[in-house]
Amino acid sequence: MSHKRRELYRNAEQGKIAGVCAGIADYFGWETWLIRILVVSGVLFGMPFLILGYVAAWFILDKTPTKTAKVNYQGHESNYAKGQQPKQSADVAHESIKVKARIWQSGEPAKQALYDIARKFRSLEGRVQAMEHYVTSTEFTVAREINKL
Structure with a gap:
């Protein structure tokens, strides 16, 4: 270990x-x-x-x-309540979520972690929908036929 x-x-x-x-x-x-x-x-x-x-x-x-700076998760809820924009979807998909086991440990409370996980899934769902839209479009079909030539 x-x-x-x-x-x-x-x-x-x-x-x-x-x-x-x-x-x-x-x-x-x-x-x-x-x-x-x-x-x-x-x-x-x-x-x-x-x-x-x-x-x-x-x-x-x-x-x-700056490369080892840690993300502070304490302010997420208040930032969204004030109408600020959430993180970009690329950042959301790759961020790690650490839930604290004890009150004095760093990390997110369980309620905030569930909120962040739901936000992460919404971001990923949007990306999957965009891929589905492209794959089912005529643009994809035309590009595939041109690549076969």
């Missing part, structure tokens, strides 16, 4: 201040809000060295490379 070696990065796209908490959450596979609550609680309850650690991590850690 081979495990992919993960590296710790700052996730500036999902971060509030510098992306340190978001990077730690990505590294451990936890939700970002949980890491933020732990850090703020630690500072409030007598661990001020966490502020120094946060600032040090801000300067030490590199930003997440």
Whole structure:
């Protein structure tokens, strides 16, 4: 069993201040809000060295490379409710859906995962319908006859 070696990065796209908490959450596979609550609680309850650690991590850690940036699934429902366009169908067909098993783990809640799966199937159904329309058209028949020559 081979495990992919993960590296710790700052996730500036999902971060509030510098992306340190978001990077730690990505590294451990936890939700970002949980890491933020732990850090703020630690500072409030007598661990001020966490502020120094946060600032040090801000300067030490590199930003997440764009090719390994993770997709944040938390905002899907609110984005669609605001009338924004969904992802392109090519992106929808190839995106992976990770359902969280525990509340602190990263991933999608089951309700959001079902919504995304339904959206994925609608996208794929549209592509299949377009292929069926082309195969049953006279354009396809003519192209096939020309290729036989």
